[in-house]
Each structure stands twice: as structure tokens, then as C-alpha cells.
Amino acid sequence: MEKYIFVTGGVVSGLGKGITAASLGRILKAKGLKVIAQKLDPYINIDPGQLNPTQHGEVFVTEDGAETDLDLGHYERFIDENLNMFSNLTTGKVYTAVLDNERKGVYGGKTVQVIPHVTDEIKRFIRAVGAKISADVVITEIGGTVGDIESLPFIEAIRQVSNDVGRENCLFVHVTLAPTLTSNGEVKTKPTQHSVKTLRSLGISPNLIVLRTNKPIDQKLKEKLALSCNVEPDCVIENRDASILYEVPLLMLDGGIDEIVTRELGLPETAPQLDDWRQMVERAKNLKDKVKVALVGKYVSMFDAYLSVAEALTHAGIANDVKVDIDWVDSEKLNEKNVAKKLDGADAVIMPGGFGIRGIEGMVAAAKYCRENDKPYFGICLGMQIAVIEFARNVLGWKDASSGEFDENSKHRVIDIMEGQQGKVCTGGTMRLGGYKCMIKPDTKLAQCYGADVQSVMERHRHRFEFNNAYREDVENAGLTLCGKSPDGNLIEAVEVSDKLFHLGVQYHPEFKSRPARPQPIFREFIAAAKTYKARRG
Ligand code: GLN
Numbered sequence: 235m236e237k238y239i240f241v242t243g244g245v246v247s248g249l250g251k252g253i254t255a256a257s258l259g260r261i262l263k264a265k266g267l268k269v270i271a272q273k274l275d276p277y278i279n280i281d282p283g284q285l286n287p288t289q290h291g292e293v294f295v296t297e298d299g300a301e302t303d304l305d306l307g308h309y310e311r312f313i314d315e316n317l318n319m320f321s322n323l324t325t326g327k328v329y330t331a332v333l334d335n336e337r338k339g340v341y342g343g344k345t346v347q348v349i350p351h352v353t354d355e356i357k358r359f360i361r362a363v364g365a366k367i368s369a370d371v372v373i374t375e376i377g378g379t380v381g382d383i384e385s386l387p388f389i390e391a392i393r394q395v396s397n398d399v400g401r402e403n404c405l406f407v408h409v410t411l412a413p414t415l416t417s418n419g420e421v422k423t424k425p426t427q428h429s430v431k432t433l434r435s436l437g438i439s440p441n442l443i444v445l446r447t448n449k450p451i452d453q454k455l456k457e458k459l460a461l462s463c464n465v466e467p468d469c470v471i472e473n474r475d476a477s478i479l480y481e482v483p484l485l486m487l488d489g490g491i492d493e494i495v496t497r498e499l500g501l502p503e504t505a506p507q508l509d510d511w512r513q514m515v516e517r518a519k520n521l522k523d524k525v526k527v528a529l530v531g532k533y534v535s536m537f538d539a540y541l542s543v544a545e546a547l548t549h550a551g552i553a554n555d556v557k558v559d560i561d562w563v564d565s566e567k568l569n570e571k572n573v574a575k576k577l578d579g580a581d582a583v584i585m586p587g588g589f590g591i592r593g594i595e596g597m598v599a600a601a602k603y604c605r606e607n608d609k610p611y612f613g614i615c616l617g618m619q620i621a622v623i624e625f626a627r628n629v630l631g632w633k634d635a636s637s638g639e640f641d642e643n644s645k646h647r648v649i650d651i652m653e654g655q656q657g658k659v660c661t662g663g664t665m666r667l668g669g670y671k672c673m674i675k676p677d678t679k680l681a682q683c684y685g686a687d688v689q690s691v692m693e694r695h696r697h698r699f700e701f702n703n704a705y706r707e708d709v710e711n712a713g714l715t716l717c718g719k720s721p722d723g724n725l726i727e728a729v730e731v732s733d734k735l736f737h738l739g740v741q742y743h744p745e746f747k748s749r750p751a752r753p754q755p756i757f758r759e760f761i762a763a764a765k766t767y768k769a770r771r772g
Pocket residue numbers: 586587588589590614615616617639696697698699700
């Protein structure tokens with residue numbers, strides 16, 4: 235029987251519900267269970283694909299091409315299981331499906347209502363995500379805070395699931411805040427009591443309360459809270475801020491969560507095998523050296539816009555035994571004149587994805603500076619396109635070289651829409667999305683990253699524009715190696731200047747596949763190059 239864990243939030247948002255859910259997933263997977271995670275987002279957008287990254291953070295792309303909430307990145311990094319298109323559901327997606335059914339006459343003349351039609355659609359997603367991989371445990375996080383108007387249908391749907399599959403197969407985890415008063419240092423539990431009361435008024439009694447707090451909570455206080463919230467005496471646990479994110483599963487394990495969840499859900503009593511994870515965390519806490527990487531982008535006012543890139547850099551650092559300090563550089567403030575000064579302190583430069591013309595010239599200046607000074611450069615998606623544009627402008631001498639996205643009238647659109655690819659419509663869900671195969675050219679830097687015996691890799695995509703095939707010969711003759719191609723040879727997936735220490739761009743998003751104990755190979759080699767650069771410079 236499939237088991238369900240529902241994670242809700244109380245009191246305030248931003249309590250790290252996603253990390254709690256992901257950490258729980260890691261622990262259960264370490265017990266030998268097949269685990270998948272899912273997030274229900276109450277907002278109306280169909281998916282976060284059209285949301286501004288400076289407001290909502292990055293869009294995480296799944297292997298099967300869904301554009302999803304960034305919490306899914308935490309799930310994949312912690313649980314190390316590919317999520318799928320059922321892993322993220324929004325109110326918009328639910329209503330689209332329901333209204334579609336209504337137009338098709340699926341409801342046979344009935345009045346379409348929140349209960350049962352909307353809740354049924356939500357339940358379909360909750361059941362589907364685990365069915366796709368025959369999961370033992372499905373962890374479902376409900377976005378927002380209990381009591382929000384928008385989340386009501388989702389709360390009602392998870393209540394119904396527990397009726398459908400049996401209360402003994404469901405665990406309701408409520409993550410709340412226990413604030414400390416600044417005046418006398420007292421920890422307060424009243425907001426949690428109120429939040430649990432709200433949840434219970436919606437028909438859900440939580441089994442486990444996870445308190446976010448910045449100081450240890452007295453056992454007596456936990457017992458008092460357990461009594462007033464009607465949970466078992468050991469079912470109030472604290473979740474304190476960890477020095478590194480990946481330590482959270484270990485802290486939760488030490489706090490006894492495995493015993494509680496195993497008992498409450500009737501799971502096998504195998505002890506979680508987290509030795510490798512523990513080693514990785516130990517290593518991460520004792521890094522010997524550091525390197526500085528400048529991240530040049532246009533959304534740097536919001537670090538979450540580059541969450542997976544930052545995490546992948548951290549993973550690569552752990553493998554290389556260095557702490558990676560990120561210097562967030564706003565590309566809009568970069569130009570030919572100040573680029574040397576602004577990037578001089580960095581041991582390497584990474585340029586992640588992005589959309590639209592804003593900040594492009596600063597990016598081109600940064601790519602040129604790196605190529606000319608042999609400073610490691612790693613371009614991702616837009617960052618690869620910038621490397622091509624820079625090369626065309628400054629090596630081939632085509633001063634107007636650009637992308638069709640930025641300058642439709644340029645005579646040298648070295649990046650453009652390719653035949654058979656998506657049109658220029660800027661609507662949601664129409665990009666080249668998800669996992670595609672890339673064939674690797676032997677004896678290149680790219681081949682060196684993945685390993686000489688690896689001929690092809692699957693990496694995730696999220697873009698509309700491509701390298702323009704009309705310019706293949708020109709750029710190759712001038713020294714830009716086309717080191718990655720689609721299996722049919724029609725699309726360029728990666729470019730590099732092979733005689734540089736590291737000057738590489740990939741059309742895909744390798745950051746989505748990096749895991750803390752298994753860094754993505756290009757990131758790993760990029761950080762190794764940063765170390766070499768730092769040592770050379772002395
Ligand atoms: N804007 C570019 C494109 O659509 C790059 C996208 C990205 O960096 N994800 O092709």
C-alpha cells in the first residue's frame with residue numbers, strides 16, 4: 235500500500251517546508267523505500283514558466299519537461315529521484331483541466347463544483363505522481379500557509395485522500411514557527427496552537443509538528459504543545475537552522491523523526507543508511523580552501539533566481555575540496571570599461587540562463603574578458619549563446635553579431651530560431667523543454683568533463699533559440715569547437731574554445747542534474763579549472 239505524507243505550513247511562509255519535505259524524503263529513501271515528492275502551489279498561474287525570476291526564483295525543469303517550482307530542485311537534490319510532470323500542481327492547472335472537461339461534456343450535465351470536481355482533479359495528481367514510478371511513499375507539500383483562501387481546495391483534497399486510502403496510510407506534518415521574544419528570550423508556542431486549530435477546523439489533525447526555531451525548546455514545552463495540539467507526546471520536534479542545508483536530514487534523524495514516521499505510518503523498521511550523506515556533509519563542513527566565482531546575470535537581485543546553479547557550484551566545490559564563494563555581478567552594470575576591474579578578483583566566471591535583451595552587452599563584455607585573459611568561463615543556455623555572440627563579434631569581426639531574440643535585423647544572427655524548432659511565440663510551455671540527448675565530440679574539453687568513455691548524455695533544456703547552423707563552418711574555422719550536438723546532428727548543444735583553460739558553453743541546463751554527493755561533471759571540472767587559475771595567479 236502506498237503511503238502518503240502531507241506537509242503543510244503554519245504561522246508564516248518561508249519556514250523551509252520544502253527542505254523539511256526533502257529531508258524526510260532523503261531519510262525514507264535511505265531506509266530503502268521508493269520515494270517521490272510533489273508540490274501543490276495554490277497560485278493561479280498554470281506553471282511558474284511565465285513568472286519573473288526576480289519575484290519567484292528559478293524555474294526548475296524536470297526530465298519530462300515540466301516547468302516547476304524551485305522547491306522541486308530541493309526534492310531532487312535531497313531524494314535523488316527524477317520527479318515528473320505530476321510533481322507540481324497549481325490552481326491554474328487544476329482549473330484548466332476541470333474547465334476542459336466541462337467543455338468536453340465529461341461531467342454529464344452536472345453542476346461543476348469545487349467539491350467534488352476540483353478536489354477530484356487534485357486527488358488525481360496526488361495519486362498519479364507516485365503511480366508513475368510505483369512509489370512506496372509520496373510526499374506532498376502544500377504551498378502557502380494554512381488558512382490562505384487559495385489553498386482551501388488543496389487542504390480539502392488531502393483530507394479526502396486520508397479517507398480514501400485510510401488514515402493509517404497518511405501522515406500529516408505541520409511545519410510552524412516558534413518565535414523567541416527579544417525582550418526576555420522566551421519561546422512562544424501560541425501561534426502554533428492557533429495554526430493547528432485552523433488546520434483542525436478544516437478537518438485535518440496533524441500527526442507531527444515540526445517547529446522552526448532558533449533556540450532549543452524545553453521538553454516540557456514540547457509536551458505541553460503536544461497535549462494542546464492532540465499529537466503523541468514525542469510528535470513535536472524542533473528543526474533548528476543548520477550551518478549547511480544538507481545537514482538538515484541528519485539533524486532531523488538525530489531528533490528521532492525516523493522512529494516517529496516509521497511508527498505512525500507502519501513502515502519497515504530498517505535503519506536509514508546515511509553514511510555517504512554524512513561523509514559528504516562532514517567534507518562540506520571542513521573544506522580546506524576557497525575559490526571565488528563571479529556569477530554574471532541579470533536577476534542577481536534575487537539569489538533564488540539561480541538556486542540550482544548556486545547549489546551545483548557548492549556540490550562541485552565539495553568534490554574539489556574548496557568552498558565556492560559566489561560574487562553576484564549584475565550584468566546591467568558591466569561594460570567594456572569596467573569589466574576588468576569588476577571581474578579581476580574572480581577565479582572563474584559563470585553565466586547562467588536568462589531571457590530578453592536587458593543586460594546582454596555587459597555579458598558579452600564579460601565573455602570577451604574571460605576569453606582574452608584565459609579566465610575560466612562557463613556559459614549555461616543564454617551564457618552559451620553569449621559566448622557564441624562574443625566570438626562572432628570579436629574573433630570573426632562581425633560587429634553586429636547577435637541573437638534573433640535581441641536583434642531581428644542583425645545580418646549575423648549567430649543564434650536564432652532553427653527550422654523545425656519552436657516558433658517565436660512567447661507563450662507559456664512552448665519552449666524546448668526537458669531531457670534531450672547530446673552527443674559529445676571526442677578529445678574535447680566537454681569529453682574530458684564527462685569522461686572519455688561517455689559518448690552521449692541526457693541533459694535538460696529550457697530555451698527557444700539555438701546556435702544558427704548557417705555559421706557552423708565559419709566559427710569552427712576560427713577556433714570555436716562545436717563539441718556537443720543532438721543525435722541527428724541538427725542542433726548544436728555545446729561550444730568551446732579548446733585551447734583555453736576552460737571556455738565552454740552548453741545550450742542545456744546541467745545544474746538541474748547536480749547532486750550534493752554526485753556533482754555534475756562540467757561544474758566539477760569548472761571548479762577544478764578555477765583552482766588551477768587561482769594557483770597560477772599565485
Ligand atoms: N533566451 C534564450 C532562449 O530562449 C536562453 C534561454 C535560457 O537561458 N534558458 O533561447
